[in-house]
Amino acid sequence: MLTHLTLINFALADHLAIDIEKGFNVLTGETGAGKSLLLDALSACLGERTDTNYVRFGSEKADVTATFSYQDNSAEAIWLKEHELDDESGEIHLRRVIFATGRSKAWINGRPSSLSELKEIGRLLVQLYSQHSQQQLLEPPYPKHWLDRYYNLYEPAQNVRDAYSKWQKDIRQHQAALDAQATRKQRIETLELQLEELEDTVQQDYKEIEQEFDRLSHHEHIMQDCSYSLNALDEAEQNINQEVSSILRRLESHAGRSDQLSEIHASLLNAQSEMEDATANLRQFMDRQSFDPERMEELNTQLEGFHRLARKYRTQPEDLKAEYEQWQTELEQLHQLEDPETLAEQVEVSHQDFLAKAQHLDNIRREGSTSLAKQLTEQVKQLALPEAHFEFKFEPLEQASSEGLSFIQLLFTANKGIPAQPLARVASGGELSRIALVMQVMNAEKTDSEVLVFDEIDVGISGGTAEIVGRLLADLAQHVQILCITHQAQVAAQSDQHLLVKKLQTDPASSTIVDLEEEQRILELARMTGGVEISDTTLQHAKHLRQLKFQHS
Structure with missing residues (x-):
């Protein structure tokens, strides 16, 4: 339940703090007073889109907070625990700050949150119905969606969509197998020939062969330079290792007299150790080297083989092994391709599964539609449409779809003896507004949300009709909390709490909301x-x- 709203520098509100009661709450006020102020602020807290117009003129930011109470084990309580946002106070605090630059920030129970998280928790807390909802009645899918929502047929409807998707996927796989079958044999033969040609070559490492060939090609220069280096390091009369040893002896006697000299001495000791290891490794390397003309010719032949195959298959020599592995994988996949006949059987299995689930959904929709049309008829008759009559019409689709087997229409007549026809074709604007209102109230009876917001949904009605609408909302408010903007006194009179929006002649202009006695x-x-x-x-x-x-x- 919504318990409190705080608005700071939000649109026409300077600083407003409103306590919202349970039951039926209405907002009224003269045109231009800012009746939508409270709902705009609430929508912002629920993660809806905002713009800089929400920031009060002359301010850097707008700040709104909505506070809700909730029951243990409710959907919102479970959501909070899953997101580690539950609060010891047992309340939900949704806060949104909108900056004049266009940016915004959001918090849930004091923790920074994303707008998607605000929307998730918002959908569990609040359902919004607007005066524009009557336009939805004219959209072809609406009767089906309304029927599914009223009877909570979301699960069987989703089962149908999933089964349809599986059936279509199996059809595509079967067709792919048929297409592949024609070229499959030829491609297998090509791959087998290519793999056979590369098999011996890719067992060798191109990089290692190339490096060894390069080393043998430069054997004489390598040995000359290594000999010179070894002589300078260890074999000459004044070699580097001896000079380093001499330096170390001279510095050792002074190392204790200076921390810096001690560090230098230690560094040179390490360098001497590294040089001695390098000298030993160099001598070992030279001892193991020998020039083998036959080996060099063998390596040259291997490299020529790599380059020939690389040119043939238009790749780099070092990439031949990767090509070989890719061809192996493709060949394995071609061998594993299912037989088209087997896939055809799977298509039929998934088709029958779809038809069974779609037929089940169609049956329960048809069963529920009669009762729902009767309820809608009785409710609408109270709104100055005494001869109103509704019925659902199910027309088989030429081709089954993910939405089921039938196109569902809501038929209506307002006159006795006149056959019912599609709603969009025969209902006037006034009739549509009343029908939309009743359908929204019937939907609201089935919602899990504890807060329902009605934004001027009583436009186009008056007198006794408005009084009945007020009673409908008042009855509904016995089970849920309702917040309603209205221009109808008959509706407002049925409320438990009456909030009046007033514009104040301040500079700049501002609005306030008063809880009326x-x-x-x-x-x-x-x-x-x-x-x-x-x-x-x-x-x-x-x-x-x-x-x-x-x-x-």
């Missing part, structure tokens, strides 16, 4: 009924509307 509520209902000038008649009517609320309770 009973006498103030009567005055606001009178204003909504009769305009700026409040007469005894409008006051009496406003009092009567409130009495109807208590009588209905």
Whole structure:
């Protein structure tokens, strides 16, 4: 349940702190007062898109916080635990800061969070219904989606989509096998010939062969330079190793007199050790070297083989082994290709699985549609449409799809004796708004969210119809918390909490929200009924509307 909203420098709000009660809450106010202020702030806290217009003129940032209470083991409680965001207070604090530069930041229970996380928790907490929802009724998929949502058919509908996807995948695999079959034999023969030609060559390491050939090619120069180096290091009359030993003896006697000299002496000792090892390795290297013309010719032949094959297969000599392995893999895959007949059998199995699941979904949709159309008819009749009648029409699709076997339409008639026709074709704007309202209320009865927000969904109704809408929302508020922006006094009169949005003549302009006491509520209902000038008649009517609320309770 939404318990508190705080708005700082948000749009027309300078600093607002609003406590929201359980039950049916309405927001009213004159045109331009900023009635959408509270809902815009709530939407921002739920991760919806924002822009710089939300930042109050002259401010660097807007800051909004929404506080919710929740029940243990609820969907939102489980989500918080999974994300390690549960709070000892037993509350959910959603905060959003919007900067004048266009950036924004978000927090959940004090921890920085992403907008996607805000949206995830937001969907569990709040459901929003707007005055534009009637346009959804005209979209072809809407009747099916509404039916599935009302009866919670999401799982069987998803099973159908998954089965359809599997069937289509099997069809593609079968077709690929048929296409491959024609060229498969020829490709296998080509690969086997290529692998046979490369088999002996790739057993050798091109880099090692190249290096050994290069070393033999430069054998004389290598030995000359190594001999000179060994002589300078250890065999000449004044060799480097002796000179280093002499330096070490001279410095050793002074090492204890200076830390720096001690470090230098230690470094030279290490260098002497390295040089002695290098000298021994150099002597060992020279002892093992010998020039073998036959080996050099053998290496040259091997290199020529690498280069010939590299030219043939248009690659580099060092990449031949990788090519060989890739061809091996391709050959194995070709040998493992399933027989098209086996795949054809799998296509039929997955097709039958799809048909079974799709038929099951179609059956339960048809079973539920009769009762749902009857409920919708009874509810809409109360809204000044006494002859309203609804029915669902299932038309078999020419080709089954991931959505099922039937195209589902919602048919409607407002006149006795006139056959029902597709809603979009026969319903007027006023009728659509009332139908959309009832469908939203029926959906809301099935929601798991504890907060429902209705944004001017009563546009286009008045009088007794508006009074019935108010009762519908009041009844619904026995089970969930409702926040509703309305222009209808008959709707507002049924509320448990009445919030009035007022524009203040400050500089810059600002809005405030007032929680009305009973006498103030009567005055606001009178204003909504009769305009700026409040007469005894409008006051009496406003009092009567409130009495109807208590009588209905």
